Amino acid sequence: MNDLLTLPSYLDHPPEIAERITELRARPSVMCVDGLTREFRGSGAAPTVALSNVSFEVRQREFISVIGPSGCGKSTLIRILAGLDYPTGGEARLDGRAIRGPGADRGMVFQGYTLFPWLSVLGNVMFGLKMKGMTGRQAQRVARDWLERVSLGKFAEHYPSQLSGGMKQRVAIARALANEPRILLMDEPFGALDAQTRSAMQAHLLEICARVDVTVLFITHDLDEAVYLSDRIVVLGAHPGRVVEIIDVPVTRPRGPQQFLSGHFLATKKRLEELIHRPHGDGPAGDGEIAAA
Ligand SMILES: Nc1ncnc2c1ncn2[C@@H]1O[C@H](COP(=O)(O)OP(=O)(O)OP(=O)(O)O)[C@@H](O)[C@H]1O
Numbered sequence: 001m002n003d004l005l006t007l008p009s010y011l012d013h014p015p016e017i018a019e020r021i022t023e024l025r026a027r028p029s030v031m032c033v034d035g036l037t038r039e040f041r042g043s044g045a046a047p048t049v050a051l052s053n054v055s056f057e058v059r060q061r062e063f064i065s066v067i068g069p070s071g072c073g074k075s076t077l078i079r080i081l082a083g084l085d086y087p088t089g090g091e092a093r094l095d096g097r098a099i100r101g102p103g104a105d106r107g108m109v110f111q112g113y114t115l116f117p118w119l120s121v122l123g124n125v126m127f128g129l130k131m132k133g134m135t136g137r138q139a140q141r142v143a144r145d146w147l148e149r150v151s152l153g154k155f156a157e158h159y160p161s162q163l164s165g166g167m168k169q170r171v172a173i174a175r176a177l178a179n180e181p182r183i184l185l186m187d188e189p190f191g192a193l194d195a196q197t198r199s200a201m202q203a204h205l206l207e208i209c210a211r212v213d214v215t216v217l218f219i220t221h222d223l224d225e226a227v228y229l230s231d232r233i234v235v236l237g238a239h240p241g242r243v244v245e246i247i248d249v250p251v252t253r254p255r256g257p258q259q260f261l262s263g264h265f266l267a268t269k270k271r272l273e274e275l276i277h278r279p280h281g282d283g284p285a286g287d288g289e290i291a292a293a
């Protein structure tokens with residue numbers, strides 16, 4: 001009985017992809033993660049090495065995902081990049097400058113809803129703009145423009161408690177992008193959403209990235225989500241958290257849901273499964289087979 005599909009290798013890049021990879025590599029670096037190590041020392045017990053010598057580069061307008069098993073240091077990594085934690089070895093640089101703390105040059109969208117409940121949707125998006133010294137009128141114009149871009153123009157006067165989970169995350173994205181950050185840092189931003197809203201948010205994010213000059217570092221543990229959204233995927237292993245492979249996603253853009261069943265999509269997902277769910281099964285990276293659905 002042969003009910004297995006033969007897949008291409010995830011390393012087999014169609015010409016369009018090979019061209020895009022060359023073009024991406026030629027772009028200026030936005031963020032450089034350079035030998036990052038983070039040890040947590042408790043009282044007496046052996047230290048936890050959350051990250052060990054993690055290195056990769058994020059280039060202008062690239063969408064890069066970080067994926068790995070629970071506890072491999074994904075949130076620790078993004079917290080360091082956000083300036084909310086510090087490394088015990090190595091450093092992360094934004095535009096060549098070492099990250100020493102939080103800054104408006106990084107936009108953040110995390111899993112929990114981090115909107116100010118006492119401010120309207122418009123007030124939430126205007127908040128950072130006014131902090132940067134924009135006048136109320138200017139901030140309002142920019143904020144309204146961003147709310148239109150995330151299709152929430154009609155909800156400007158609503159309060160967060162009146163919005164669905166997906167809408168709240170769209171406000172959080174608008175708020176982050178309104179500040180024109182050099183990089184958008186997202187830690188499982190759609191993790192709390194139901195499957196349908198999640199896929200709508202993925203489509204939304206793809207659309208924003210196609211239209212706006214934005215560089216994204218995205219953390220997820222959802223393999224489909226990582227392949228669907230990313231140019232590259234950094235795969236971390238656990239204990240200690242370390243880079244096990246960096247994969248160039250061989251799926252063409254623009255992306256659409258029909259690609260979930262393409263050979264290159266499935267081959268990449270299969271490789272991620274090998275690396276994450278069967279960490280000792282990472283044999284040679286060749287042609288793959290996958291059970292037919
Ligand atoms: N403040 C802390 N003090 C001590 N240990 C910590 C601290 N923060 C994280 N750790 C440890 O570092 C490791 C990595 O944690 P982290 O939250 O970064 O993992 P993660 O990959 O984001 O996991 P998940 O997928 O479950 O969100 C874990 O072993 C965790 O227990």
Ligand SMILES: [Mg+2]
Pocket residue numbers: 074075076
């Ligand atoms: Mg985490």
